[in-house]
Amino acid sequence: MSSAASxxxxxxxxxxxxxxxxxxxxxxxxxxxxxxxxxxxxxxxAFFVERAKGGAALIVTGGYSPNEAGRLEEGVPPFNSRDAAxxxxxxxxxxxEAGAVFLLQILHAGRYGRQPQAVGASALRAxxxxxxxxxxxxxxxxQTVEDYVRCAELAAEAGFDGVEVMGSEGYLINQxxxxxxxxxxxxxxGDAERRMRLPVEIVRRTRERLGPGFLIMxxxxxxxxxxxGNTAEEIAAQAKAVERAxxxxxxxxxxxxxxxxxxxxxxxxxxxxxxxxxxxxxxxxIPVIASNRxxxxxxxxxxLRAGAADMVSMARPFLADAEFVNKTAxxxxxxINVCIACNQACLDFIFRDKVASCLVNPRxxxxxxxxxxxxxxxxxxVAVIGAGAAGLACAITAAERGHEVDLYERxxxxxxxxxxxxxxxxxxxxxxxRYFNTRLQRSGVRLHLNSRVQSRDLRDRFDELVVATGVxxxxxxxxxxxxxxxxxxxxxxxxxxxxxxRIAIIGAGGIGFDMAAFLLHAQQGDxxxxxxxxxxxxxxxxxxxxxxxxxxxSAVTPKRQIFLLQRxxxxxxxxxxxxxGWALRAAIMRHGVTAxxxxxxxxxxxxGLLLAVDGEQRQLEVDNIIICAGxxxxxxxxxxxxxAGVPAHLIGGADVAAELDxxxxxxQGTRHALTL
Numbered sequence: 133m134s135s136a137a138s139x140x141x142x143x144x145x146x147x148x149x150x151x152x153x154x155x156x157x158x159x160x161x162x163x164x165x166x167x168x169x170x171x172x173x174x175x176x177x178a179f180f181v182e183r184a185k186g187g188a189a190l191i192v193t194g195g196y197s198p199n200e201a202g203r204l205e206e207g208v209p210p211f212n213s214r215d216a217a218x219x220x221x222x223x224x225x226x227x228x229e230a231g232a233v234f235l236l237q238i239l240h241a242g243r244y245g246r247q248p249q250a251v252g253a254s255a256l257r258a259x260x261x262x263x264x265x266x267x268x269x270x271x272x273x274x275q276t277v278e279d280y281v282r283c284a285e286l287a288a289e290a291g292f293d294g295v296e297v298m299g300s301e302g303y304l305i306n307q308x309x310x311x312x313x314x315x316x317x318x319x320x321x322g323d324a325e326r327r328m329r330l331p332v333e334i335v336r337r338t339r340e341r342l343g344p345g346f347l348i349m350x351x352x353x354x355x356x357x358x359x360x361g362n363t364a365e366e367i368a369a370q371a372k373a374v375e376r377a378x379x380x381x382x383x384x385x386x387x388x389x390x391x392x393x394x395x396x397x398x399x400x401x402x403x404x405x406x407x408x409x410x411x412x413x414x415x416x417x418i419p420v421i422a423s424n425r426x427x428x429x430x431x432x433x434x435x436l437r438a439g440a441a442d443m444v445s446m447a448r449p450f451l452a453d454a455e456f457v458n459k460t461a462x463x464x465x466x467x468i469n470v471c472i473a474c475n476q477a478c479l480d481f482i483f484r485d486k487v488a489s490c491l492v493n494p495r496x497x498x499x500x501x502x503x504x505x506x507x508x509x510x511x512x513x514v515a516v517i518g519a520g521a522a523g524l525a526c527a528i529t530a531a532e533r534g535h536e537v538d539l540y541e542r543x544x545x546x547x548x549x550x551x552x553x554x555x556x557x558x559x560x561x562x563x564x565x566r567y568f569n570t571r572l573q574r575s576g577v578r579l580h581l582n583s584r585v586q587s588r589d590l591r592d593r594f595d596e597l598v599v600a601t602g603v604x605x606x607x608x609x610x611x612x613x614x615x616x617x618x619x620x621x622x623x624x625x626x627x628x629x630x631x632x633x634r635i636a637i638i639g640a641g642g643i644g645f646d647m648a649a650f651l652l653h654a655q656q657g658d659x660x661x662x663x664x665x666x667x668x669x670x671x672x673x674x675x676x677x678x679x680x681x682x683x684x685x686s687a688v689t690p691k692r693q694i695f696l697l698q699r700x701x702x703x704x705x706x707x708x709x710x711x712x713g714w715a716l717r718a719a720i721m722r723h724g725v726t727a728x729x730x731x732x733x734x735x736x737x738x739x740g741l742l743l744a745v746d747g748e749q750r751q752l753e754v755d756n757i758i759i760c761a762g763x764x765x766x767x768x769x770x771x772x773x774x775x776a777g778v779p780a781h782l783i784g785g786a787d788v789a790a791e792l793d794x795x796x797x798x799x800q801g802t803r804h805a806l807t808l
Contacts, residue, residue, distance in 0.1 A: 139460055142433040146189075146443055148419055149380030150345050151233060151293070153443075156436060157457050158190040159183050160383070160423060160447035161237045161296065162478070164488040164497050167194075167208060171500070177223040178499040183450050184230035187457025190443075191232045192296050192349075195239025198283035199276065202240030202304065206247045211236070211283050217290040224291035235349060236287040237296040238280055242304030243313065244389060253307045253314040253321060260390045273320050273330065276304075280334045281341050284348075294347025295338070299331045299374075300385025306353050309370060312360025312680075324362075328370045332377045339378030347381070349421075350374045354384040354408040357391035357672065361680025368415040375416045383421040383445060384409045393670045394715040396424050396448070398473040399558035399649075401662040402431050407674040408681070410440035421445050427452075427471045427560075429460040446471075448478055451490040451497070466570050469493055470563035476795045479711040492564055494799040505806040511535060512595040512808060517585055517769050520548020521794040522784025523600030524568045525801030530808055531575040538594070539572075540583045546572070548602045549785070550794060552625035556646045557653040564794075585769065587776040596808055597778065599770040600801065603763035603785035608638065612736030613759075621647055621760045632755025633692050636741045639760035640698035640727065641707050645716055647760050651692050652723045669722070690724040695752055697743070701730035765789045 146153045166175045180191060196211035197203045203210060211217075220236075227234045243252035243265040251272070252265035268276065284295045299305040307313040308330040314321045320329055331350065338348055352371055356362055362370070371382055386405045387395040394400050405424050413420040422441035426432050432444040449456055453469040460468070469492050477489040477496075490496040512535045516527040519541035527539040545551065547565050554561035572579060590597055605620055607613065621643055623629040635651060637644045667674065671685035698704060704727040705717045721727070732744040740754040765786050773780045783804050784797040 139429045139433045141436040142429055142444070143457075143461055146419060149294075149347050151347060153189040153233060154231075155187070155189045155457060155461075156443040157188055157432070158383075158421060158443055158445045159188040159192065159232075159450040160445035161192040161194055161239075161298075162447045162451070162488065163194050163204075163482050165482060165485070166487060166497060168487070173219060173223055175497070175500050177226050178503075179497055180223065180227045180232075180234075181230045182454040182499055184227045184232035184234075186450070186454040187461060188232050188450065189457075190235065191227060192235045192237050195237045195298060196283065198238055198240060198279040201249045201251045202242070202245065202276075202279075203247055203249070204239075204241045204245055211238075211286060212279065214286065214289065217286040220290040228291065228293070233293045233347070235294045235296050235347060236283075236290070236292045237298055238283050238287075239298040240276070240280075240304035242307045244303060252304065253316060256313055256315070258302070258390055267316075270318055270320065277330070277333050277337060281337045284338045284342060284346070288342055288346055294349065294380070296349040296351055296383060297331065297334055297338070298351050300351045300353035302353075302356075302358070302388030302390060305331050305334070306356070306388065309353070309366075310356055310358075310361050312356075312358055324366045324369060328366075328373055331370065332373045335374050335379050336377035348379050349381045349383055350379040351383040351385050352412065353386075353388075354405065354412055355386050355672070355674060355676055355681040357387040357393045357395070357682065358680045359682060361388070361682075362676070363679055364411060364676035364681075367412065367676060371412050371416050375418050379418060381419045381421065381443075382412060382416060384412060384423050386424045392714075392718070393672060394712070396473060397475055397712045397715055398560060399715070399719065400425050400473070401659075401666050402427060403435055404663050404666060405674065406435050406438075406440040408676070411675065413439070413441060419443055423447075425473065427473065429456075429465055429468070448473070448490070451478055451488070452492050454496075466566070467574075469567045470560065472560040472563055474559075474795075475709055475711045480709050483710045489799075491795040491798060492567070494802050502806060505803065507533070507806065507808040513593065514538070514596045514598065514808060515540065515585075515590055515594040516598045516600060518548065518600035518602055518784070518786065519543075519546040519579070519581075520600060520602045520784060520797065521550055522602075522786075522797035522801035523548070523598070524572070525798045526598055526600060526783060526805045527577050528568065528571045528575045529802050529805035531577045532571075533805065533808070535808060537576070538578045538580065540580045540585045542582065542584045544582055546579070546581075552622060553646070553794070555625050556650050559646075561794075587773050587778050590773070591776065591778055597773060597780040598804065599767070599773070599780050599782050599786055600784045600797075601766045601769050601786045603789045604766045605759065606762045606764050608733070608759065608761045610638075610733045610736060615736045615738075615757075617740065617754070617756050618736060619756050619758045621758060624758055625650065631692070631758060634740075634754040634756075635692055636695045636697060636752050636754045636757045637760055638697050638733065638741075638757060639762060640696050640704050640729070641760070641762065643762075644696055644698070644760040645705065645708060645720065647758055648694055648696055648720045648725055649716065651694060652690065652720060652725075669719075685722070688722050688724075694720075694723075694725045695754065696720075696725050696727045697731045697733075698729050699731055699733075701746075704729050763789045
């Protein structure tokens with residue numbers, strides 16, 4: 133990353149409708165579940181205001197349903213009353229006073245609604261939902277249009293500058309526009325013109341009712357990525373029609389939620405979908421916004437300079453760093469906490485009915501809670517032992533809060549287990565380590581590398597001792613475990629061991645899958661070639677010549693033959709992330725990986741690995757067996773301190789061993805530092 137002068141296009145103003153935005157960065161809509169709290173308005177206000185002060189020119193709320201039938205789930209009221217508008221006024225006022233143009237997103241879930249009133253263009257159940265929707269009648273469609281317009285009126289009454297009409301990702305409007313989910317043969321379905329009538333009528337009537345000063349953004353599906361989706365010609369026609377109806381700006385969405393192609397996970401190259409956005413930009417005269425896997429200012433600015441879009445939408449990057457724009461504008465790009473697209477604390481939390489947050493920034497969506505965490509206020513001398521994720525988060529946060537901190541690390545570099553994760557294809561832990569290094573240098577923490585401390589080194593020198601010594605790989609009890617064919621995952625990830633062509637991986641959790649991906653794929657970046665390779669592998673045509681932008685997947689020639697093994701009889705990969713696991717499984721299985729569950733390991737021998745699968749004995753003739761069978765907490769330093777009568781705190785993997793769990797480690801380390 134470089135200085136602010138490198139991002140002049142990103143930081144330049146943009147005329148949208150009757151408004152001039154101060155820069156070309158939008159914080160896109162996200163579901164956070166903050167509204168589920170009794171103090172939900174206060175928590176949402178703190179969340180949005182922090183990002184408005186951080187420099188985002190345009191901010192969009194999470195989705196608000198225009199009526200009961202459009203709710204994503206029960207328990208969340210629709211935005212269809214003056215009381216609802218009145219409740220949001222203080223939040224809207226605060227965000228606008230903080231410097232951002234603020235839009236309310238109108239989202240009707242359609243057949244994605246997980247509640248009994250769900251409706252759709254047709255009575256077709258979504259493959260990701262158990263609820264079969266009721267097909268809207270023509271009269272009900274007319275009422276739904278009116279509900280959208282009424283919702284926009286209420287948004288104006290609440291003080292919002294405008295609305296985003298959600299027409300992508302497979303929600304109700306998208307369900308009307310695509311033949312996949314619209315089998316109607318009336319005024320709202322049939323040919324492409326009638327299928328696009330719903331968004332056109334919503335935008336047209338909203339403009340008529342609210343006038344030219346009210347911003348209308350329409351989020352169009354640039355690529356459906358599902359069979360029976362729209363073609364490029366139909367998408368362009370829809371964009372033009374919505375523009376004529378009165379939209380001020382088009383935001384782009386990529387892929388339906390039921391699509392079997394990843395769109396925002398870490399293994400999707402940065403700026404992967406820019407060509408689909410550029411295609412829409414060529415079709416219209418109003419500004420067009422690019423979205424998905426744009427996480428750094430250089431990536432964003434290059435998209436704009438290339439003419440692929442007029443503005444960029446970044447949602448998760450504003451979870452990672454509320455100050456993204458301010459840091460870019462002031463030449464502090466090296467201080468940006470970059471979203472690593474892991475999905476672990478944002479989307480995965482949402483799909484598990486938890487409040488969203490962020491692996492690299494646990495403060496996200498917890499602003500009120502974190503501000504309430506206060507220690508004694510007295511400057512303390514703090515020693516943190518271990519410079520992995522937990523130790524770094526704790527040491528830096530403590531130092532930034534005014535404590536005097538020494539950080540001890542037995543290795544020659546910081547990072548701990550993150551140094552293994554950083555080499556897995558697509559994973560962006562290099563960004564996180566760069567961020568920690570930058571904060572470390574600015575925080576005043578005294579870092580001691582290659583340092584093995586003992587209780588006598590720490591006794592009486594510090595007010596607080598925090599042990600974050602992490603984990604050690606678990607060594608399973610298998611006959612022949614010391615055979616030369618056996619490799620440890622740290623040695624393979626670190627390049628200290630080079631596996632052969634035929635590999636057995638013992639352990640099919642997150643580390644086992646990461647190992648398989650590491651052995652099968654080359655590292656990728658945000659280059660045109662990386663984007664092209666991804667599209668070919670997953671069968672995507674960004675020009676959408678075929679319906680949905682789907683083409684046959686390219687054939688794969690595996691680099692190695694891999695057996696992925698687990699003791700448990702449950703489905704392989706069941707413990708992986710909710711929103712990334714399915715795609716990771718698909719990616720490695722396409723490379724010919726053989727996955728075996730219910731394994732009993734008998735012996736490692738000269739031929740390879742002797743095991744039994746569901747009671748049937750089998751010899752795997754492999755060159756190497758890589759042990760990825762979990763970890764155990766390394767508490768040797770802590771145990772020594774306790775034995776010497778020295779009180780200490782235990783955090784991170786040393787507290788609870790888990791598979792490369794930077795999410796829990798960073799959160800725990802940060803919270804502990806806040807309470808010192």
